Amino acid sequence: MMEKLYLIARIADTRVALRSRAINSVVTVGTPVEVPGAPPHVAGLFALRSRVFTLIDPHVVIGLPPVPVAPGQRVIVVDVADHGYALLADEIEDVCFIDAPETRVAGKLLPGWARVADAMIEHEGASLLVVDPSHFITLPVMKAA
């Protein structure tokens, strides 16, 4: 059943569905600690239960200008390659079962989204992009340059 469980959230101004098994938790953050010299999508560091997490701003990954972190903002905590990251979310909507099958991404997406989106899924009369959080961790090469 876990396969059908999705987190519906609005990240980088877009409603997306994230597969729940990829997600560690959803928490709120205070003011993160900046990392001077880091790539632009690194919004900072914050501590959670004795662990240090790297905060990622999905806006930058998609190609949008960065947004400031508001205290109390909710973030989606994911583990990638033994490191803890958190994706800044504009809004966390719901965790729900979606019975509909994941379908191939149809239509042309913006290059930023095309890179992170795995599939699409139908939910409550709307099409949502199914994204893999780990794709947000690394910046596309052209961005880093």
Add this chain to the structure above:
Amino acid sequence: MVLLQFLGRTGTVIDDLLNDFLAETAEILSEAGGALVAWEADPADRAQLDAIFRLVHTIKGSSGFLSLPRVTALSHAAEDALDQVRRGKREANSALVTGVLGIVDRLNILCAALGKDGVEPTGDDSDVIAALGEQAASTETRYEVAGVPLRRDDDFQAELQSWRSIRVPLPLLDSVMTGVTDIVLARNEFARMLRESGASATVIASFDRLSDSIAGMRQSVSQMRMQRIDKLFAPLPRIVRDLAQDMGKKIAFQTSGGEVELDREMMENIRDPLIHIVRNAIDHGIEALEDRVAAGKDITATISVSARQSGNQIEIEIRDDGRGMSPDALVAKAIASRAITAAEARALSPKDKLELVFRPGFSTAAKITEVSGRGVGMDIVKANVEKIGGVVELRNDEGRGLSILLRVPMTLTIISGLMVRAAGQYFAIPRGAVREILLENGDTVRIDRVGGGELAMVRGEQYPLLRLETVLGRAASDDDDIDDRALVIVRPGQGQSYALSVAAIHDHEELVIKPAAPMIMATGLYAGTTLPDNGRPVLLLDVQGLVAAAAIDATEAGRNHDQIVAAEAQANAARNAAQLLLFRDTNGRVRGVRLSVIERVEDVPASALFESAGRVQAQIGDDIFAVHAAKLPETEGSLKLLRLYDGHSVLCYPIAEVIDIVRLPDAVQPSAAPGLIAGVVLVGGDPVELIDPFWLMAQYAAGAAAPVPHQPLCRLADDHDGWGDNFLAPILRSAGYRVLSGSEDADEAPDVLLCLTEDGASCTHSGEEIPVIRLRSAIAATGPDDETVYRYDRQALLDALARRVGGGWA
């Protein structure tokens, strides 16, 4: 390590036993490999043979219990062969060692398979066993009985000792470590909350107790992770042996410092670099036999690996006596591979040229060999070592060898860190790299702006200055107080230093360091993250990386040339500056004398002084010296004498006590007339009478009787009436001549002959080389050509002597 592969499969007793067996066997096999090679080098080393026998015996015993027939058969064969050697029925030679090593290799393969599948794979080992047996057959004819007693009882003592320790899987140890670090972090967070909540003293006190025991536990766990570095060295002898044999080189391999302990995580990280460096040394460093002979070197090359602890760091040195590296060859290769341009190459310092070897994809081998030219180069070595905060250093002696120094921190997980502030946030600097902390506005600091760069001068030493905000690409925070700005003198590695300017120094703390996310580490600015007491993450600065990021040259060499010259000149001046010995005279006055004329200060009993011929003298040891005193001191007990020495004679000057040694002030107020006191100087505002050693020595020079290196020998000839012996000799002796009267015989020829009669016959036929002085009895000379000397004209006689032979004191 094999151990990691089967950790998931615990459950039954047999599984546990198997796990233990595999872990133990893996350890034994790596140990046995090294021991075998050592034994091959010295087959007479009975202890080594016994140790190897025990190791193989242990494997056989445990495998029999677990019913692993192949392992048992293999270890039995090896044990058998070794036992024959022990009994003197077989000779230890390289063929035997190769055979046993073959078995060790096969056992390794079996154990790896066992770890993966849990069962012993089927197969045939008769090839390796037969290989061992064949050797036996061919050598069995050489039956020798060694006179070595069989010490089978010893074999089992080592096994008993193993009960003193237990075997713990590494992942378990790691999880304990992680757990403890989490406890420390949680404690830090709790401490902060406790402070904020204003808890009662009793709560704080019991929390402190908890804190202390956590600190103790953390210490123990850190120690648990420490391993002796000889574990790291264990596979090396085998690698060297095999490689040397393949390449037809003769190599003596030595390790030392195996008892040094290192965090096992550090160990994992330097294992591959170390092996790579050793392989490189054999492949590229050590010359072929004929080349060594041509170079006049010992045919057997030496490679040594040594470890030593220095502070919080471990230094591992890999040294070979091969051909070393040729900077010019490196440059030529770099240009050929287009890594650098010829123009760039010309600008390189000799050290930079050597460092080319660390360029990615750079291989020094003229041709790619199977051994080390595999694209895994020194760049990987450097990267691996630097990843754990270490440094790689090259010490090249072209033609005579290369030594590579790996310097790594003992442990990375918990370090003492200095917290600094810049651009409104905190950063940590490893305390070990900090040499000094200074206030930027302090008197000892001068900051020069030179051509857009900044230099910090600290007490005459020059450092390139980095502003942390600039390196990090941030603006200075408006909240910063300019008076808080501090300079941290950082020494990222040997021979490197720079001044890091930060907005403020906070404090220092014990920090649990964790690696930061890869993209943060990739900036090269940070070495990790940490969570201090305040609960906000702090980045640990990579002090080496900052140098690269700021693109400065932090090497110290040649930087302070002017300062070095100036400092040397200053030191020389200080050495040359006259020093003054201040003392209190016997009559209580403070006087001074140039230190350089004082030979030493004697402490003598008052009874050593005596009066003779109206002069006070002192007996010190077997010598008698003049003392500058009008009368014998009335004190009992002991007194101090300054021994003044002018190169010939000694004069003692009695004093009450020595006060100090100070620099002789330049301004001397000379006294009006020559005398004991040359003048007055001011020392610390007080007048001090300066003794004039020239005048002093002049007073006593005549009476002083210090021996001179050569005293001319005078022979008195024709001394018929004893006048020469009784009247002349004492005068000559006190004038510094040795005297030989006519009747005495001497081994050495006299320097001068004194004829006491005008027509002495013995003077005429003496050798021509010896000058002759004739004495006459009459006062008046017989004519202008008369060279004789009136015998009571003391001065004329001494002058004549001095003219002819020199010496004497007249």
